Amino acid sequence: RVLCCLVEMFVFLSVPLKSISVQLHVRDHVASVHSSLQYVNEEDRPLEAMFVFPLPADAAICHFSAKIGEQEIVAEVQDKESARDQYDDAVSSGQQAFLLEESDESSDVFRLSVGCLSPGQNASITIVYVIELSIQVDHALRFCLPAVLNPRYTPAASAASVPEVSSACVIPYTLSLSVDVRSSDRISRLESSCPLDPLEFLDAQHTHAMVNLSAGHRFDKDVELLLYYENTHRSTAVVEAGAAAAQSGSLMGDPALMISLYPEFPAEVMSSLASQREFVFLVDRSGSMSWKMHHGKGAQKRIESARDTLLLLLKSLPMGCYFNIYGFGSCFECFFPSSVVYSEVTMEEALRRVKSMSADMGGTEILQPLKHIYSQPCYPDHPRQLFVFTDGEVWNTKEVLDLVKSQTFSHRCFSFGIGEGASTALVTGMAREGSGHAQFITGTDRMQPKVMQSLRFALQPAVDDISVDWTVPEGVMVDMLSPPISALFQGQRALIYAQIKGQSSGETEGAVTVKYRLKDQPVTNQLQFTLKPKEDTGLTIHRLAARSVIRSLELQEQAGRASGVENIRSRIVELSVQAGVSSVHTAFISVNKDSKQTVKGPLLQRRVPTGACHTAGRNPRMDPLLRLVSLQKAAGCWELNAALADVFGKTEDEVTNHRPAQVDGSVWATVLALIWLRAYKLDQRVEWQFVAMKAASWVRSQKPDGLSQCVCEGNMLLGSQVTEDALGI
Numbered sequence: 202r203v204l205c206c207l208v209e210m211f212v213f214l215s216v217p218l219k220s221i222s223v224q225l226h227v228r229d230h231v232a233s234v235h236s237s238l239q240y241v242n243e244e245d246r247p248l249e250a251m252f253v254f255p256l257p258a259d260a261a262i263c264h265f266s267a268k269i270g271e272q273e274i275v276a277e278v279q280d281k282e283s284a285r286d287q288y289d290d291a292v293s294s295g296q297q298a299f300l301l302e303e304s305d306e307s308s309d310v311f312r313l314s315v316g317c318l319s320p321g322q323n324a325s326i327t328i329v330y331v332i333e334l335s336i337q338v339d340h341a342l343r344f345c346l347p348a349v350l351n352p353r354y355t356p357a358a359s360a361a362s363v364p365e366v367s368s369a370c371v372i373p374y375t376l377s378l379s380v381d382v383r384s385s386d387r388i389s390r391l392e393s394s395c396p397l398d399p400l401e402f403l404d405a406q407h408t409h410a411m412v413n414l415s416a417g418h419r420f421d422k423d424v425e426l427l428l429y430y431e432n433t434h435r436s437t438a439v440v441e442a443g444a445a446a447a448q449s450g451s452l453m454g455d456p457a458l459m460i461s462l463y464p465e466f467p468a469e470v471m472s473s474l475a476s477q478r479e480f481v482f483l484v485d486r487s488g489s490m491s492w493k494m495h496h497g498k499g500a501q502k503r504i505e506s507a508r509d510t511l512l513l514l515l516k517s518l519p520m521g522c523y524f525n526i527y528g529f530g531s532c533f534e535c536f537f538p539s540s541v542v543y544s545e546v547t548m549e550e551a552l553r554r555v556k557s558m559s560a561d562m563g564g565t566e567i568l569q570p571l572k573h574i575y576s577q578p579c580y581p582d583h584p585r586q587l588f589v590f591t592d593g594e595v596w597n598t599k600e601v602l603d604l605v606k607s608q609t610f611s612h613r614c615f616s617f618g619i620g621e622g623a624s625t626a627l628v629t630g631m632a633r634e635g636s637g638h639a640q641f642i643t644g645t646d647r648m649q650p651k652v653m654q655s656l657r658f659a660l661q662p663a664v665d666d667i668s669v670d671w672t673v674p675e676g677v678m679v680d681m682l683s684p685p686i687s688a689l690f691q692g693q694r695a696l697i698y699a700q701i702k703g704q705s706s707g708e709t710e711g712a713v714t715v716k717y718r719l720k721d722q723p724v725t726n727q728l729q730f731t732l733k734p735k736e737d738t739g740l741t742i743h744r745l746a747a748r749s750v751i752r753s754l755e756l757q758e759q760a761g762r763a764s765g766v767e768n769i770r771s772r773i774v775e776l777s778v779q780a781g782v783s784s785v786h787t788a789f790i791s792v793n794k795d796s797k798q799t800v801k802g803p804l805l806q807r808r809v810p811t812g813a814c815h816t817a818g819r820n821p822r823m824d825p826l827l828r829l830v831s832l833q834k835a836a837g838c839w840e841l842n843a844a845l846a847d848v849f850g851k852t853e854d855e856v857t858n859h860r861p862a863q864v865d866g867s868v869w870a871t872v873l874a875l876i877w878l879r880a881y882k883l884d885q886r887v888e889w890q891f892v893a894m895k896a897a898s899w900v901r902s903q904k905p906d907g908l909s910q911c912v913c914e915g916n917m918l919l920g921s922q923v924t925e926d927a928l929g930i
Contacts, residue, residue, distance in 0.1 A: 217240045217241060217242055217243070217248060217250040217315070217318065218238060218239070218240055218250065218252060218374045219239045219240070219241050219374050219375075220238075220239045220374050220375050220376070220377070221236060221237070221238050221239075221374060221375070221376045221377075222236070222237040222239075222376075222377045222378075223235065223236045223237075223346060223376065223377070223378045223379070224378075224379050224381070225344065225346075225378065225379070225380045225381070225426075226381050226383075227334070227342075227344070227380065227381065227382040227383070227384075227428065228383055228384070228741070229383075229384050229385060229386070229437065229439075230333060230334045230336075230342055230461065230694075231331065231332070231333055231334065231459075231741055231742070231745065232331065232332050232333075232334055232344055233329065233330075233331050233739065233741055234260075234329065234330050234331070234332065234346075235327065235328075235329050236327070236328045236329070237325055237326070237327050238252070238313075238325070238326040238327075238328070239323070239324075239325055239326075240315055240318065240323065240324040240325070240326065241321075241322075241323050241324075242318040242319065242320055242321060242322050243321070244320060245320050246320060247317055247318065247319055247320065248317075248318045248320075249292065249314070249315065249316045249317065249318075250314075250315040250318070251312065251313070251314050251315075252312075252313040252315075253310065253311070253312050253313075254310075254311055254313070254347075255309055255310060255311075255347035255625075256309055256310075256311055256330065256347065257309060257332055257345065257347070257625050258307075258308045258309040258624075258625035258626035258629055258630065259332055259333060259625070259629065259748070259752075260330040260331070260332045260748075261330055261331050261332070261744045261745055261747065261748035261782045261783065262301070262311075262328060262329070262330045262782060262783040262789070263329055263330060263331060263740075263744045263780075263781050263782050263783075264327065264328070264329035264781070265299070265301045265326075265327070265328055265329075265789035265791070266326075266327045266791065267297075267299045267315075267324055267325070267326050267327075267791055267793075268324070268325040268326075268327070269297065269322065269323070269324050269325075269793060270323075272793070272795065274299070274791040274792070274793055275791065276299065276301065276789040276790055276791035277789070277790060277791070278777055278778045278781055278782070278783070278787050278788070278789055279778070279787060279788065279790055280774050280786065280787060281302060281785075281786055281787055281788045284300060284302070284787070284788035284789070284790035285300065285302070285788065287790050287792060288300040288314060288316065288790060288792075291316065291317075291792045292316035292317055295317060296316075296317060296792055296793060296794065297316060297317045297318070297324075297792070297793035298314075298316040298317065298790070298791065298792045298793070299313075299314070299315055299316065299324075299326065299789075299790070299791045299792075300312075300313070300314040300316075300788060300789070300790055301313050301314075301328065301783075301788060301789040301790075302788035302789075303783050303784065303785055303788075305785060307598045307599075307624060307626045307627070308598075308626040308752075308785065309347075309624055309625045309626040310626075311783075313326065313328075331741045331744050331745055332344075332745075333696060333745065334428070335639075336433065336693065336694055337427065337651070339650075340429070340433045340434065341392075341427040341428060341429050341433075342427070342428040342429075342430070342433065343425065343426070343427055343428075343641075344425070344426045344428070345423050345424070345425050345426075345641070345643065346376075346378070346423065346424040346425075347423050347625075375417070375418065376414065376418050376424070377413075377414060377416075377418075378413065378414035378418075378424060379411070379412075379413050379414075380411065380412045380413070380426065381410075381411050382409070382410045382411070382428065383408065383409050384408050384409075384430055385408065385437070386408070386430040386431055386432050386433075386435065387406065387407050387408060387430065387431040387432075388402070388407050388408060388409075388410050388428070388429070388430060388431075389429040389430060389431055390429045391410070391412055391426060391427070391428050391429070392426070392427045392429075393414075393424065393425060393426050393427070394423065394424065394425040394495075394643070395414060395415070395418055395424050395425075396414070396415035396418070397412050397413070397414060397415060398412060398413045398414075398415055399412070400412045423643050425643055434463045434692060434694075435463065436460075436461060436462050436463050436726075436728045437460075437461045437728075438458065438459070438460050438461070438713070438728055438729075438730030438731075439458070439459050439735055439742060440456050440457070440458050440701065440730065440731065440732060440733065440734045440735060441456060441457045441458075441459070441734055441735055441740065441741070441742040441743060442456055442734035442735075443455050443456055443457070443743070444740060444743070447779075450702065451779065452682070452700055452743065452746065452747060452750070452776070452779070452780065453740070453743055453747070453779055453780055455700050455701055455702055456700075456701040456732075456734050457682075457698065457699070457700060457701070457742045457743045457746050458679070458697075458698070458699040458700070458701055458730070458742075459696065459697070459698055459742045459745070459746070460696070460697040460698075460699070460713055460728065460730070461694055461695075461696055462694065462695045462696075462697065462713075462715060462726065462728065463692065463693070463694055463695075464689045464690075464691065464693075464695065464715065464717075464724075464726050465691070465726065466661070466691045466719055466724065467719070467722065467724065477521060477522065477582055477583050477584075478519075478522045478523075478583055478584055478585075478586050478659065478660065479522065479523040479524070479540050479579065479580050479583045479584070479585045479586065480514075480518060480522060480523070480524040480525075480540075480586050480588065480659070481524070481525050481526075481527065481540065481574055481585060481586070481587050481588070482511060482514065482524070482525070482526045482527065482588045482590070483527045483529065483567075483570060483571070483574065483587065483588065483589045483590065484507055484511070484526065484527065484528050484529070484558065484590045485507075485529060485530070485565060485567075485590055485591035485592060485619070486504065486528040486529060486530045486558060486559065486560055486561065486562040487529075487530040487531075487560065487562060487563060487564055487565040487592075488530075488560055488561075488563065488564075489503075489560070489565070489592050490502070490503045490504040490507070490560035490592060490619070491503070491504060491559075491560035492592075492620060493620075494506055494619070494620055494642070494646075495620075495643070502560070503560070503592060503619045503620050504558065504559060504560040506619070506642070506648045507558070507590050507619065507648070508555055508556065508558055509648070509649065509823075509824075509827055510590070510648045510649055510652050511526065511555045511558075512552065512555060512827060512830060512831055513649050513652070513653070513827065513830055513888060513892075514588070514652065514656065515548055515551055515552060515555070516548075516830045516831070516833050516835075516892055517653070517656060517891035517892055517895070518543050518548075518891075519543070519660070519891075519895070520543060520544075520835065520836065520837075520895075521542075521543070522542075522543045522583065523540040523541060523542055523543065523580055523583055524540055524541065524543055524547075524551070525537050525539065525540040525541065526551055526554070526555070527570050527573075527574065528558060528562060529562065529565075529566065529567055529569075529570040530561075530562020530563040530564060530565065530566070531562060531563030531564040531566055532562060532563070532566075532569075533562075533566075533569060533570035533573065535573075536550070536551055536554050539577055540577070540580070543835065544835055545834055545835040545836065548835040549835075552831075565591070565592075565595050566595070567589075567591065567595055567601055568597060568600060568601055568604065571601065571604055571605070572604065574587065575604070575608045575611070575612075579611055579612075584612070584613070584663060585611060585612035585613070586612065586613050586615065586637075586659040587612050587613065587614045587615065587635065587637075588615050588616075588617070588652070588655070588659075589614065589615070589616045589617065589631055590617045590619060591616075591617070591618065591619065591623070591627070591628070592618070592619045592620045592623050595624065595627055598624060598626050598627045598630065601627065601630075601631070602627075602630040602631065602634050602756075605630075605631050605634040605635045606634035606635075606756070608635070609634060609635060609636055609687065612635060613635055613636050613637045613659065613663070613688070614631050614632055614634070614635020614636070614637040615632060615635075615637040615638050615639075615640075615655040615658065615659060616628045616629070616631040616632045616635075616637065616638075616639045616640070617639075617640050617641070617642060617648070617651070617652065617655075618639070618640070618641040618642065618643075619642050619648070620642070620643065623641060623643075625641075628641065636687040636688035637655075637658070637659075637688065638654075638655050638658050638688075638690065638693065640652070640654070640655060647888075649885075649888045650885070650887040650888050653887050653888050653890065653891065654887060656891065657890075657891075658690045658693070661690060661691060662719055662720045664688065664689040664717045664718070664719055665717065665718045665719075666716075666717055666718045667685070667686045667687070667689065667715070667716070667717040668715070668716045668717070669681060669686065669697065669713060669714070669715055670713070670714045670716070671699075671711065671712070671713055671714075672711060672712040672713075672714070673701075673705075673711040673712075673732070674705035674706075674707070674708035674709075674710075674711070674732070675705070675706075676703050676704055676705050676706060677701060677702070677703045677704065677705050677711070677732065678701075678702045678703050679699050679700070679701055679702075679711070680699060680700040680701075680702060681697065681698075681699045682698040682699055682700055682746050682749060682750050683696065683697050683698045683699070683746075683749050683753075684749070684753045686715070689715075689717060695715075697713070698742070698745065698746035698749050698750075699746075700746070701732065705732065708732075709731055709732045709733050710729060710730070710731060710732065711729070711730055711731075711732055712727055712728065712729050712730065713727070713728050713730070714726070714727045715727075743780065744780060744781070744782050747776055747777075747779075747780035747782050748780075748782050750776060751773055751776055751777060751782065751784045754769055754772055754773045754776075755773060755784070755785055757769055758770060758773070770786055773785070773786050773787075774786050774787055825848055826878075826882050826885060826888065826889065828844075828847075828848050829845070829848045829874060829877070829878070830889065830892055832844055832845055832848070833874070833892060833895075833896070836895070836899055837871070837892075837895030837896045837897075837898060837899035838867045838868075838870070838871045838896065838899045838900075839867065839870040839871050839873075839874050839896075840866070840867055840870055841853075841856065841857065841860070841866040841867065841869060841870040842870075845870055845873075845874070848877070849873065849877055849918075849919060851918070855918070856870075856873070856918065859914050859915075859917070859918045860914070861907050861910045861911055861914055863906050863907045864905060864906075864907050864908075864910075864911050865903070865905060868900060868903055868905045868911070869911060869915075871896050871899060871900055872900065872908070872911050872912060872915055872928070872930065873915050873918070873919065874896060875893060875896055875897065875900075875923075875928045875930065876912065876915045876916060876919055876921055876923045876928065877919055877921075878892075878893055879921075879923045879927055879928065880919060880920075880921035880922075880923050881921075893929070894929075897928060897929040897930050900930040901930060908925065908930060909925055912924075912925045912928065
């Protein structure tokens with residue numbers, strides 16, 4: 202299309218997008234997002250505007266409309282090629298038209314085209330999408346409204362193209378945001394990366410609350426909201442009535458069921474985390490990793506945060522495992538020819554190389570290092586755990602996901618999106634296809650606690666033979682719409698969507714039973730639910746279920762043979778049109794056919810900027826916690842020296858003089874480190890939990906005398922009151 206060819210030639214003169222207004226409606230752990238975009242043509246010629254913007258990859262766009270004056274035009278979902286043709290025909294003939302389409306290369310990039318605005322004319326665009334809220338390490342539910350779409354790196358040899366959006370230091374439009382939260386659980390608090398007005402509770406039970414983004418916010422960074430309920434980890438089931446106008450027996454016509462499960466693993470299994478693993482860390486070292494983590498004072502560069510995280514990971518690994526570290530950009534390199542046994546020697550060699558890691562490897566080509574990793578033979582009885590750190594600026598997302606999926610039986614993949622603008626399609630897709638877990642580090646987030654949560658997941662035993670069984674009354678059948686569950690983790694939610702067919706003569710209760718094997722032990726989790734539909738849900742569950750089915754079909758299409766691809770494509774288009782939700786093969790199109798005037802003359806073309814500036818700065822001094830961790834030996838102990846004493850704010854003589862005579866210097870140093878962590882870094886326990894476990898295990902292995910006196914003297918030296926039992930020694 203001519204527009205795509207001209208897009209890089211656009212000059213920013215008068216930007217037509219003036220404001221964005223967002224209404225966020227949260228119901229338990231599902232959100233409905235209503236965005237209104239106000240366009241004004243302030244130029245003296247007809248205008249066509251193009252806005253390329255990010256949305257979460259798992260979002261289901263379900264409404265698109267345009268209002269010009271008092272006239273509102275609601276868009277229809279159509280086959281993408283047909284929609285594009287209609288848009289081009291309408292614009293070329295002088296009609297007003299609006300097109301919203303998903304990128305062919307990445308499901309978290311959308312292009313909005315606004316055609317034929319007459320001079321002085323206003324247009325209001327409304328986009329609605331629904332999304333599941335992800336759970337964070339501190340049990341918060343996270344919603345992110347992306348502002349930044351980082352340019353996707355494309356190798357010179359590739360002909361593929363993902364829309365590129367230039368960064369802009371000053372965003373010429375504003376954002377207003379209102380949030381309405383209703384929950385079956387009590388709301389504790391709501392936090393944000395941006396200034397908020399005070400949270401207002403609308404009922405005595407604190408299950409309904411509202412809050413607004415403070416006025417005047419410039420949409421120059423992601424808006425992140427963290428919602429805290431009193432009991433987030435509670436399994437729930439919701440049945441939603443079908444659409445009255447939809448055909449009975451269809452997905453939209455029958456009731457839809459959403460099951461939210463939080464599996465509980467037996468305590469005896471979780472008490473001993475497995476050490477026999479192979480850990481491979483794949484770290485993005487492309488140029489964009491030199492950008493700041495956020496725009497606030499003292500922000501680290503992304504590569505600096507990655508280095509600190511690798512330090513913590515290397516110190517937290519269990520003895521007896523294998524590990525390797527890869528860096529990638531336009532090319533890639535690995536620290537060792539193949540994974541090596543974790544020891545003091547290999548750990549120190551890796552740490553030496555981590556300290557010199559820079560964002561100096563050019564573009565972002567993740568496919569080749571992945572192929573190299575997967576070509577390495579796995580070690581017997583050491584399941585491979587792949588940790589991927591990237592700001593997600595790749596062009597061939599779908600090819601990468603296909604590769605990860607092809608290796609699903611040989612490894613688990615844990616992915617981390619670093620900084621604002623990380624591709625949710627890439628980061629969540631790699632974790633989904635690799636039966637792992639995805640995390641995003643944005644704003645002032647610390648990377649370390651989120652990575653440590655994933656390390657705990659990686660150390661959990663793999664769950665095998667997962668099955669889902671339904672118990673429902675006679676005459677009722679449950680058709681599971683979600684893909685088969687491939688991974689379960691303690692404390693992490695698993696979602697199941699299903700279609701309820703038929704009717705029961707009397708009974709209204711059902712149950713879902715999830716069975717699996719954990720370290721060769723059978724485990725059963727069951728949840729009861731009512732078949733009575735919940736009212737006033739706005740078809741949110743149906744649309745999320747449809748999006749889940751569409752995503753599964755898109756993955757089948759990518760992996761399928763040529764003979765079956767067209768049939769899958771037809772099914773995607775059919776379901777997308779039926780449910781009114783977006784897909785890679787459909788688009789929303791609206792044409793103002795009732796306009797009495799056509800626009801004449803050549804169109805000006807304007808591209809609306811998104812993004813934010815990234816500036817350099819000096820490195821802050823290493824955090825005291827990381828300084829302490831950096832001094833720990835691979836076996837788990839510390840040595841008594843001046844560097845350790847400095848972490849405690851003491852001299853080496855002060856620390857040495859307090860040591861009980863019968864206690865070895867390393868035991869004394871290690872007990873002091875454990876006391877200091879408990880006394881002064883308890884709020885960061887997630888980050889040092891594995892470091893402390895190794896340390897306590899090492900102390901126990903030494904069978905030292907005088908531990909009680911050691912703890913007493915340590916408390917006196919450090920000015921703390923930590924008990925011996927709390928240290929686990």
